[in-house]
Amino acid sequence: MTLIEKLTEDAKACEKKARVALPECEAAKTLQAARRVLDDGIGIPVLVSPADVIDATAKQAGVSLEGMEIVDTSDADALEALASRFMDGDKPRMLSAKGIRRKLKNPMWWAMVMEELGDVDCTFCGHVNTTGDVLMTAQMTIGLAEGVDVPSIMALVETPGFEGPEGNVICFTDCGLNPEPKASELASIAISAADSVKAIMGWEPRVGFLSFSTKGSGAGESVDKVNEALALVHERRADIAADGEFQLDSAIDEAVAAKKVGECSEVAGKCNVLVFPDLNAANIAVKLIQRFAKGAAYGHTLNGFAKPVADSSRGATVDEIVGDIAMLVLSTR
Secondary structure, eight states: OOHHHHHHHHHHHOSSOOEEEEOOTTSHHHHHHHHHHHHTTSOEEEEEEOHHHHHHHHHHHTOOOTTOEEEETTOHHHHHHHHHHHHOSSSOOSSOHHHHHHHTTSHHHHHHHHHHTTSSSEEEEOSSSOHHHHHHHHHHHTOBOTTOOSOEEEEEEEOTTOOBTTBTEEEEEOOSSOSSOOHHHHHHHHHHHHHHHHHHHOOOOEEEEEOSOSTTSSOSHHHHHHHHHHHHHHHHOTTSEEEEEEOHHHHHOHHHHHHHTOSOOSSTTOOSEEEOSSHHHHHHHHHHHHHHSOOEEEOOEEETBSSOEEEOOTTOOHHHHHHHHHHHHHTTO
16 A cells, blocks of 8 residues: 555545635646545535636536535625634734735635634645645644744655665755745754654654764764754754754664664654754755655645645646545544
8 A cells, every 4th residue: 555545545444524725727637526526425515606607617628526525705795704713813923804804815825714713624726726835824823833933845755675764765855946045944844843743744753954964073064953943943943853953864774873873862763753954955855756666755735834734736646636636524523
């Protein structure tokens, strides 16, 4: 069973079915994926778009809307009611009442406001909207989780023949958003990934901060940054098992760690979350595994937000979207 097959089966097995907002209903693959998510019992899709757009796309794609929940974003009364609920209460908002009413004309904004208010459990988008638009909308509606400075993206990397702490799967972060994170941002990235792998994979996270150095074997600004980030994780989230700085082999191989680390560590050699010092290193590592080891990297769930949001690739296939929705559903646990 592949990783995606396992995650899909895990999502189907969830007792409480997550409600997934899908705002990009002008795309045929949104409705095709929604149909499979509903029919396979992965989650409950909630189509968030003008009703006439949903109907037209369904006809064009040959998708039945039977049993689908539809939120008609062209309904002026519903827009007014949603805007009022969003602005009511003591929670500060980044938009004025006039501003949110204008933004709600975009179905992605509508979906994330619904999520913020608890009407849905998560939002899946990004194969129509840009990453920048997804991030801005999520930041202004849902906001970041406590103790997190920046959103990030992790990858669950599956490598044939690899025998690591969790079999042939390991988590890499950040793999898509922060080119040169500061120490505080690197700490946020680590915390977010730890929480995500616990929800999605059921692992007890063991976080390793990667470097060219293992516990002082090398020196430089990048090593200092990694150690500062590690200290911040211990300060912010003492419940997360984290250590470093580690060279890759010291992070995932207990025999190597025993030789190189030279001190007691509950994490060394057993890391299941690898925090890269910058996006250069993470991107190169993913591509090396894909090209040389025939591995695969999965994950479009955005880490760090107070509630789950996914930013899909605009080139994603329906199969990939369904798999990503399964991951997103698991992140709601």
